[in-house]
Structure formats: structure tokens, C-alpha cells
Amino acid sequence: MSLSDQEVQVRVSVAPELASFREVSRGLLARGLPPERVSFEEARGPWNGRVDALLSGMEAGALPVVPRDFLELAEKVVCHREPERWALLYRVLWRLTHGERRLLEREVDRDVQRLRRMERAVRRDVRSLVIRVRFRRGSSDDAERYVAWYRPDHLVVRLAAPFLVGRFPTLRWSLFTPDASAHWDLSRLSYGAGLAWEAPPRTGATARSLGAPRFRTPREERQVCAPVMMVGDVPDTREDGDAP
Template sequence: MRVEVADLTSFREAARGLLVRGVSPDQVLFSEERERQSSLLTVDAPPRSAPVAGLSVPPAFLDLAERVACHRAPERWGSLYRVLWRLTHGERKLLEVVSDEDVYRLHTLAKAVQRDAHKMKAFVRFRKVEREGEEYFIAWHRPDHLIVRHVAPFFARRFPSMRWSILTPDASVSWDLEKLSYGPGVPRSEAPEGDALEEMWSTYYASTFNPARLNVRAMRAEMPQKHWATLPEARLIPELVRGAPERTARMVRPRIEVSDASLYLPEHRDLASLARAAQGCKACPLHERATRTVFGEGPVGARVMLVGEQPGDTEDREGRPFIGPAGQLLDDVLAQVGLNRQELYVTNAVKHFGWMGDEKQRLHAKPGRREVLACKAWLEAEVAQVKPRMIVCLGATAAQSFLGPGFRINLSRGQVFETPWAPAWMATFHPSALLRMPDERARAQARSHFEADLRKVAETVRAAME
């Protein structure tokens, strides 16, 4: 007897009917409904049957069946029915016998589906598009198995405030902020190619890449090349792999090679002399690839000193701090809260731009602890000359340059402390962190906190002047 099924629901209906009629596994051949073939042996699936007393299966089988049904193997339905038959014919504890051939086969199929689901969760990359004036996010992915419905609830929980669609060759799913809806498969050609968020994600990926832990074979196993076409970071991998030996050597280089910038401090330490001397600083390896040292700027006696992490690409080319996209956002918020940037001293904890990639696309690389420590002498010299009433650290790196690696922005953001460096000291977000947030609601909330923190700075300084 041939029975055609399309999904787990139709399988359950067919299997119930077969069990009621006493059809054993060796008497039935399951086939995919979408592959209908005319055959004298083909029969319609048994009609929906009413519940039969005593016919029940362990919950563990239902959970296992849900995953196995997502596999592409045509024999999965037959394997499920064999185990179901045995469970309902005296082998109630069959699933506990993991060495059983039928049970082992089901678990093998289920594990393959789980691995595929894990890869979908890891490798889906949304591209932002505009639809009727609103943000919408679309991703295209090629799973190994039929897992769209299985994995879709995860993305609804993960991105509840985004309108999105995930397209695959087999099926598609969309989230409208309230419910999931499913549709047919979509070819790769109908998916968007890229957006501005890819640059941010690529920057993040490059900055977190650890060359010392590189295992190319494991990388290819965990990130199959068939997914690379839809992963924006994939284009960085060849360069990151090529540069891994050199970066690893720099990471394990003896500490004696990283000197203290105090060796480069001039005898006369006014701001102009410090800025000139800093141009020749080689206290850490960052100077090797940076265009120039980007020193702080602002008046001596500035009441507020803003300290960021390090210069960005624009700052490195122009030689001034905070003049790129993050600087523009900072200027906007300063103006909103009544702080005049021209009256502030603006600098960074690290004076050279650390980057990865090639000259065409220089990607930010977060400075390590040793770069921060090597550059600390310049920062302390600036503080000594400016003598600010308040220091505001933008981001964790800047804050940790003063208080050490144990400081956490999420625990102490916006709080004012008295420190040896200034009567008032505060840490808040780095403006670039706001620019990197893909979720509009989270970005708006973070900006609100950022504005509130800088407004507190303005109020603190005004109170000190009264």
C-alpha cells in the first residue's frame, strides 16, 4: 500500500488510520505528496479517524517526530511509522533503547535537523529595505532541510519589533509584529543584495575575529561555503586568514616590545608640545598602520573633557578627533543639551587608528588592553594640562583606561563619581554604539539615555560654576 503525505500533520492523520486498520510497517510505503506518480499501488491516505481508546504515544516521540519531519530524507515517514508501530504494539519504552537501529536512525535525522536549525539561526543576515516609508528587513537563506516553520518562532522572539521576511528556496516566512505567516519558496535573485547595516556588521565581525584561535577546517565545517554568498562577513575571511599568522605573532610578542608612551613625552608639556611629540610615538604596534597620531583638541582650562576610544577612519585621515559619523552625532547631542563643543576638550584613550582589511575598506579593530596602557601617558598628560572640572568617557574602552578592565558601562552609565583626575567623572555610551544598533526602537532608547547623560553633564558643570 502506498500512502502519500506532505507534512507532519498529514503523516499523523495517515498513521492513525493505518494503526486503527492494523496495517503493519512492511505493508505500507510512504511517499511525498508533491511527488505524485500514477501507480496501481497508490492509494489515498486513510481518512481522518476518530480517537481510539488506548492509542497513545510517549510525548518524547511527538517531539522527535517534529524534528524528523523536517528532514529531507524520503524514508523519514517510514522510519517514523516503524517506531510508532512498535511503540503501540508492546514496546512502550522503545525510545529508551538508543542502540536500537530504528531509534538510532530517528535520532540521526533529528540531530541533522538540529544542526541545520542552528546554522540558520547563526547565518541568517537581514538586509534593510524601505516599504511604504517604513523599515523592512529581508533575508535569504538556503537550509539543508525543511526547517522554516520549525525555526521561524525563534526569529519572532529574537526580533519582535522588526518587520521581516526570511526567504528560502522551499518556503518563506514573514513577521508583521504580531503573527507569523508562511508562503512559497523564493529564488535567491529576488532577495536584496546589501544595505548600510552590512558595513557595521562586517566591522563588528572583523573586530571580534581572534587569529590565535583560527582553525580553518573547523571554520569551514561550521560555516559551509554554500552560505557565504549571503554572509557579508564572508568577503573578509580570506584577508583575515592571510593576516592571522602576523596578528597572532603580535599578540604573543613579549611585553617588553610594548613600551610606555611616557618615553615619548616632551620636556615641556603644554598641549601644543604634547601634540607634536605624539606624532612620533611608537609605544604600541598601532602606529605601524595608522596614517598619523590623532591628538586631542580644545582649550586649556576646558571645564569638560570628552574621552573616546580611538580615532576612526575619517579621523585618521584628517588628523582630528570625532569628525566622522560618530562625531556628527556627538555634535548634534551636545547642541541639544546646551554644550558648545568649541569650549570642550575632546580626545581619545588611544591616539592611533587600529584597523583591519585593506586600504579600500579599513575596518575598525578594537584596541587591546596593552594599547590602552601604552597610550595612557598621553591621556594623563592631557588631563594634567587641561585640568577639567568633569571628565566624560564615551564607551567602555575610555572608561576602563581610567578605572581598569572591571568597569562595566551597563552597570554604571550616567553616574557621577569623584576621581583623582577630576572632581566629576562619568561614563556613557560611545556615539558609534548608537549608530551600530540595527533595531530602531533600541537605537532611539539608547539615544535618549545618551542625551540624558550629556544633559546631566551640562547641569553638573553649571552647578559647579554657581
């Protein structure tokens, strides 16, 4: 005997980017699929703009309005490494759009508490990256370029890169992490694949040009030509209770 429609479990794939989660969750909401009927798996590689065939052809007009504060929260949480974040995000989104509009104001709610903890962890990681990463001068395509390698705790390259552009708008630079990379060419910010420390990029920069954490000794920094150093607070990443 086949399972009824109400008992069928739906499995969907989502990339670790807010745009991917938004498209997937819109499709799930449009079909009225409650959280207990959905299983998430994380897609490998960057999102290509496509969603599962199950979720295509959705009726946008039938979708509820998603609170802006949830999207701001989700933007951080999707960068966390916790595998259960997708199910947690969708469960909270379902509750927000099914009678609990002010759910995020309930700090005692366990789902909300878990999301807030993830959000704070990601904010700390963004701040740590921007403050601690070290760029070193290399070369690429006959042009001077500053290169750095850093290992963040979470998938925060896309959150941190715009801060680096604002800090160093007149420098060409590339930031590599094990999961992803970001590149600024003075006019465009682009993203690429990650890089293991054992395999430095073939852009003319040597291993000594990569700002790995183990290179951060006073002696070695004195030997590097014109290092770029990150200091100071990162906008919009203060923890609760931090001084303004």
C-alpha cells in the first residue's frame, strides 16, 4: 500500500547561500509542505540558480510575506557549519508564516535561541577574519596583487569580502580559504573555489606571499614588503552587550 500524500517525505538540496535557501523555502511554502515532511541535504559547490524540479513553477503570489528580520538572521545562519541549520531555519520560517508572526521576539523559544547562537558565532567569525587576516604582496598577470590565506570557523567569505573592499578599495587582492575565495580587481568583487594551504594559487604569488596564520610572527612580518594588516572593529558585527 502506498503512502498518502501527507506521509511522503520530501528531500531537497540547498547550497550554503541565502539565495539558494530563499528559493528552496519559497517552493516548499508554496506547496504547503510542513517542516516534518522535509529533509534537507547540502549541495556541493556554489549555487547555480536552479532549484529541484519538485519546486519549479511555484506561484509567487500565493506566498506569505517573510519578515525582514528573519532574512537578516538567515543571512548569517546559512554561513554556519551546523548541518541542522537548514531544517531549523525552515521550521522557524514555517512558524513565522503560520500564525507566529512575532516568533523572533520570543527569546525564550528554543528554536530562536539556537538561531541566535549561530548568528552570533558567524558574526564573531566575520570580525575575526577581517581583523586577523594578513595580505602580502604578490603578482598576478603582471599586476601587483595582495594575497592572503585564512581558515575561518564558518563559511563567511561572502560576508567578510565586502568589508575588505571597503577597507582596501584601491588594492587588488585575493582572499583564499579552504572553502571559498574572494577576488577584488578594483571594480568587481568575484568569488571562486577554496584552496588548501598545501596547494597555493598559481597566480605568480609564492607560498611566502600567502598570509597563513603560522606566518604571523614579528620577525617574519618585518621581512615582508608592505604587509596589509587588518585592525579595528568590523561594522555591524558587534556582539550583544558590546560597547557602542
